[in-house]
Amino acid sequence: MSARASSAGELSARRIGAMVLRYWYLLRSSWPRMLELIYWPAVQMFMWGFLQLYISSNAGFFARAGATFIGAVLLWDILFRGQLGFSVSFLEEMWARNMGNLMISPLRPVEFIAALMIMSLIRLAIGMVPVSLLAIAFFGFNLYGLGLALAAFFVNLILTSWSVGIVVSGLVLRNGMGAESLAWTFMFVLLPLTCVYYPVSVLPAFMQPIAWALPPTYVFEGMRALLIDHTFRLDLMLEALALNVVLFTAMALAFVALLASARRNGSLMQTGE
């Protein structure tokens, strides 16, 4: 007698839980993996924090600008580490040559993606919570003092990070491990374009529409408005959310198309280079 059937199209919290458990077991068994989650955010935060201390003591504007650098670093890490948390969990299956087992199992792509999103939150929490506490201790910057604005920033950044994670996963499934480097580098294209450390007005005129087409730009502009002008720009957050919904839908559709293409060209059988 086989295991109980689930009807077609039915999502299973148990299957999602199984995948989260699988990644948690892996994370728990490997201290270098755990350390890596905290290491880079901490290094970044300290570097920009000390730079900001130096600049703020020499420039009137930045003295007023308060903690924009550290704020930008922490928010950028939510964006970057959120995507990395998603993509690394996905890549673990490729590295472990386990993708074949998953692809012939009842685990649906949407459940797999849901598990990867949950893991990205867990990995982000492991890395960012200690680092945000260090920012309070060393630089007096309290990320949590942003209150509801932080929630709006977080939702928008994590949605963008998942969108990028989803499409990169689709590209790796379709093209094999040759596309792995995208997981590590893709987000850096957004670093200059989303104006993490400077306002959009700094960009040349022809680049500004590109910047405004990217949801994180609204978050970083919103952060500067909050920290410099002490104004919460709800309009920016809503625009970012609308763009994120479009982006997430487009990337999810791209993933479905890439997965279908991978089934057609047999790349799910060859999960190597």
Add this chain to the structure above:
Amino acid sequence: MANSPLAIEVQHLTKVYKTTRAVDGIDFALAPGSITGLLGGNGAGKTTTIAMIMGLVTPTAGSVRVLGADMPRQRYRVLHRMNFESPYVDMPMRLTVRQNLKVFGMIYAVPDLTERIKEIAAQFDLVDLLDRPAGKLSSGQKTRVSLAKALINRPDILLLDEPTASLDPDTADWVRGRLEDYRLDHSATVLLASHNMVEVERLCDRVIIMKRGRIEDDAPPAVLLERYGRHTLEEVFLDVARGRAHLQEAAQ
């Protein structure tokens, strides 16, 4: 689900990769409870055929039905009743054997999972290995773990791709015994791709021989031996692989 008297039904199945015809219009049907060997040299199309049966690869033409479900379109109707084992697919190495079986048991919605893990660990002599990381096991132990994973959901359809490759003769024989027991106890349908003729002769009640994407022959082992006038399946395989079958036919 449509009731089908056949466990697996393959019709005019074709897979073309760019200019390569990996599988070329093959037809066969497997009855429930049967165990069939899929033989063929490297590049004969065995793995691609199995991948299409599992819904891992979309056919270029033709159809595959598993327990009445059209693959890959309706795969989620039947995947929980299937499973697969191959030495070319690994289990997560840092997870212990128990953790691996738990994760896959949850994915397959296995009821009474703790009990099932105990049961399958006893069957595959894994009790002492349950808390060891999968990556620290010998190849024989890894194969046993992979087979335990493949049987964790008590599949009605079991697909095996060279299940005893890289095993010593004693362990390979032991594994064949477990597979025979499982098939008899559960009336499971087994499709076994192998290069090991001893294995196929021992386990299979039917053999499909593939060459260059096509089925060259399809009969019970005893019939094949008689048809080719040979004493072993290995000799039959060599005849087919080297084209002697056609030479004999032409001579006749």
